[in-house]
Amino acid sequence: MGKGIKVDALVNALNRYQPEQLDKLRQQYPEQSELLALGQLMGVVNPDTILVAKLAIMTLKTIKTPAKTILTRLRRRLRGARKIRLMGNIVTAISSAGLISAVLVESKGAAIASALINLVSSVSLLISQHLESSSFGNQNGLQELFDQLVEAVVDIEDLEAKLNVALKIQDNEDELLRLAQEANALVAQVRKVELIIGS
Numbered sequence: 001m002g003k004g005i006k007v008d009a010l011v012n013a014l015n016r017y018q019p020e021q022l023d024k025l026r027q028q029y030p031e032q033s034e035l036l037a038l039g040q041l042m043g044v045v046n047p048d049t050i051l052v053a054k055l056a057i058m059t060l061k062t063i064k065t066p067a068k069t070i071l072t073r074l075r076r077r078l079r080g081a082r083k084i085r086l087m088g089n090i091v092t093a094i095s096s097a098g099l100i101s102a103v104l105v106e107s108k109g110a111a112i113a114s115a116l117i118n119l120v121s122s123v124s125l126l127i128s129q130h131l132e133s134s135s136f137g138n139q140n141g142l143q144e145l146f147d148q149l150v151e152a153v154v155d156i157e158d159l160e161a162k163l164n165v166a167l168k169i170q171d172n173e174d175e176l177l178r179l180a181q182e183a184n185a186l187v188a189q190v191r192k193v194e195l196i197i198g199s
Contacts, residue, residue, distance in 0.1 A: 009188035010059040049173040056183035060160040074146045
C-alpha cells in the first residue's frame with residue numbers, strides 16, 4: 001500500500017488551523033517536500049511512513065476543536081428550529097379550533113383573526129424549515145449533517161488512538177498508511193461539513 005498515498009486533506013487542514021505545525025514537519029523532513037505540499041491531489045509514491053502517521057495524528061488533534069465548534073453551532077440552530085416548529089404546530093392546532101368555532105357561530109371577525117393566526121403559524125413553520133436546511137442548497141438537512149459530524153468526531157478520537165498505538169509499535173507500515181488514509185478521508189468529511197454550513 002506504500003504507493004499513491006493521498007494526504008491532501010491532512011496537509012490542507014493542518015495548514016489552515018496550525019500552519020506552524022506543518023512548517024515544523026517540513027523542517028524535520030525536508031526530503032518529503034512533495035508529500036507536505038499544499039493542494040497535493042495525486043497520491044505520493046513511497047512516502048515516509050512515520051511522517052505520514054505524525055501528520056495524521058497532528059491533523060486529527062487539530063481538527064477536533066473546529067469540529068466540536070461546528071457541532072455546537074449546529075445543535076443550537078437545530079434546537080431553535082425545533083422550538084419554532086413546535087410553536088407553529090401549537091398555534092396551528094389552536095387556530096384550527098378557533099376557525100371551526102368562528103364558522104359555526106358565523107363570526108367574520110373571528111374568522112379573520114383565525115386566518116391571521118394561521119398565517120403566523122405557516123410563516124413560523126417556513127422559518128423553522130429554513131433554519132433546518134443548510135447553505136448552498138445542499139440536499140442534506142442540518143440534522144443529517146449533525147449526525148455525520150457526531151460520528152466523525154467519535155471516529156477522530158478512535159483513529160487518533162489507533163494511530164498512536166501503531167506509531168509506537170511501528171511493525172506494520174501498511175497498517176500505518178491505511179490508518180493515515182482513513183484520517184485523510186475523515187478530515188475531508190469534516191471540512192466538507194464546515195464548508196456546507198459556512199463556518
